[in-house]
Amino acid sequence: MGVQTGRGERRISSVFIGIVAVMAVTGWAVWTGYSTSTGLAVFLFVTAAWVVSLCLHEYAHARTALHSGDLSVKDRGYLTLNPLAYTHALLSIVLPVLFMIFGGIGLPGGAVYIERDRITKRWQHSLISAAGPLTNVAFAVVCTAPFWLDALDGVPVPFRFALAFLALLQVSAAILNFLPVPGLDGYGVIEPWLSYNLRRELAPLAPVGLLIVFGLLWIPAVNQFFFGVVHDLLAALGVSDLESYCGRELYTFWSEAGGLCEVSG
Template sequence: MTTATTRHSERRISPVFVGILAVTAVTGWATWTGFAEQPGVAVFLFVTTAWIVSLCLHEYAHARTALHSGDISVGEKGYLTLNPLKYTHALLSIVLPVIFVIMGGIGLPGGAVFIERGRIRGRWKHSLISAAGPLTNVLFAVVCTAPFWLDALDGVPNDFRFALAFLALLQVTAALLNFLPVPGLDGYGVIEPWLSYGIRRQVEPFAPFGLLFVFALLWLPAVNGVFFDVIDTILKSLGISDFETYCGQELYRFWQGSNEFCSAAP
């Protein structure tokens, strides 16, 4: 197997990731039990660390798929340890996505594991490597929304329910944005192997600016409205209402102190 060419230490889960998981678990418990005096603080920490966990899994999925496709260098780079500090651009993969969640409630795609594509043969493998990341966000969204579409919310405290709804919104936005066929995003990586050499050469200079282009478009009210209409439609099909995502975001932004309406929810 391909993994036999990587050392065990290169595949050992990082203590950094374990620590992030521990914070997620503790703050999730605090959100569920109402242990914290300020529930918004617990929701903020729970959603933020869970979001970071999903970003780590996103990048791990890229790296692991690349490993099994022939790029054994991902082990040497530390990508298989789930340590976010090992990414090529930790700022793009972790810091900026967290900032944008705080600012606008958008699951901004990360993406900073360097895959040595020359080691990989076959267009399908290249496409699958690119698709693996956003598919992880899809899976994360399915897990977050499961209590809603399974109608298993009896006994689930409101704060935890709202936090899950907001986290689901982040995962759905991340998956949708990542799958856009825009240079620099995973969606373009899926189709790129199937494009002609000439087209790829013409598009290549624009790849570093693809994410900025998408973000700029989302600032336009018309585009933003259509985008979130699509997100709301997806979430409603999974049993999550606008009210639940709204309250989740309000709790998350605890410093605004404007969640009295949600606190009175049945």
């Protein structure tokens, strides 16, 4: 039986529409070379696209929860794709954007609030948790489609580099989200299948799970291994290390990283 939602509860928010508009306009500017600063256009395009993906990530959690029995997500505005409606807007939007800007990594954010006691089946709990990072996987597939379809003819170089960096963000976010660490979606996938005692012992780690992962990424060996996996997956999708590196260099237009990625415009 389908779940009925009111018109206001399912209407896409003007905030989200505005973000999509910024993504579209700046994407056009990168494609056509209209902007006097290619780097600035890439920065705005990738940032807007990243925020769009974060909104879709959280929407996927909420929509799956709705169809699993948690009707409260309607009242909280999660179905409107409005990033300002999230329970932890700082964790869901602000911190991931900052980590992307300064760290070049797609770090997962906080989740929407789900009333888990309304959901009865373990597989539904797992699916709710998996829905978010699966959105990042889908976004990565779309971003890399021109690469693995060998359809790059006619695609401007700056736009190709921007897509490569955006794909890196999505792949890294998907991997991190699927880690079985308390507080991350990967743990949410397996948690319903763990014993009660084990879940109780691991529960205190949930608030700091993300910080633990972030701290581990500062260890050179862990960082090198992680990004090695990311680049291997990107390579399988047709994206070279150079392309994602050049996308990152264009994105951080305020820095002067070097001349490996000179582009016109």
